[in-house]
Amino acid sequence: MEGRPLPDQFPLEPTPSLSVETVVSVRHWNDFLFSFTITRPPSFRFRSGEFVMIGLMGDNGRPLLRAYSMASPAYDEVLEFLSIKVPDGPLTSRLQKIKEGDHIYLGRKPTGTLVADALLPGRRLFLLGTGTGLAPWMSLIRDPDIYDRFEQIAVVHSVRGVSDLAYRDMLEARLADDPLVGEMAAERLTYIPTVTRETFHTNKRIEGLMLDGTLFQGSLGEPKNFDPVHDRVMLCGSMTMIKEVAAMLEGFGFTEGANSHPGEYVIERAFVG
Known part of the structure; x- marks a missing residue:
């Protein structure tokens, strides 16, 4: 008009x-x-x-x-x-x-299930994300509370191109400049980036990293596979990744959690439907 x-x-x-x-x-x-x-x-x-x-x-x-x-x-x-x-x-x-x-x-009303309260207590926390699915992980790993709950935390970020690895320098430095969590992150945080459409030292999708053991590198220790007794997992990103990885986790004996009934893994259903 x-x-x-x-x-x-x-x-x-x-x-x-x-x-x-x-x-x-x-x-x-x-x-x-x-x-x-x-x-x-x-x-x-x-x-x-x-x-x-x-x-x-x-x-x-x-x-x-x-x-x-x-x-x-x-x-x-x-x-x-x-x-x-x-x-x-x-x-x-x-x-x-x-x-x-x-x-x-x-x-005025934030909400969601990608929170520590939706998970049962555990030893290792795996934060698996594609693209902008990294965002909630940046929130969690800069909060001291998450280090009180887990001994080891792995941030796995899958993207198409190298320049899509947002916050890469900060993550590779294990949040060294963060006054609240820097010391804890130096000991407990593992960062695993993977790039699927450009040359990079890790180029498999998250599902592939799960199967070949790359997900369990560095300080994450044993076992070199997912253990529903001690491991907890959060998923955020593409619907394809979430559905495929969730199905794999269910096959490993994991159950989905929520705010009302914590489990071994969680997804954000508001995003995936």
């Missing part, structure tokens, strides 16, 4: 379910991936690993929202998110253009 304001011209106003926050920083990892931080309301509480609705104003003058996992730990003063760039995506086509000082919608 002639004279109709563009979406960016609609002022963002808080609602009972949404607050309006300010973009603090933006980092573009490559042409397809970016992360950003926003202000955190004093009343906003979440558990590391949870997700929340965020968004911008839609073409119809109403909020256009999508679910995003927090990449920041529960104690952080800002909220961090990791996102892909979709040229024709209703939200991401515009979200990728945000800059410092812009405003964004934030849901």
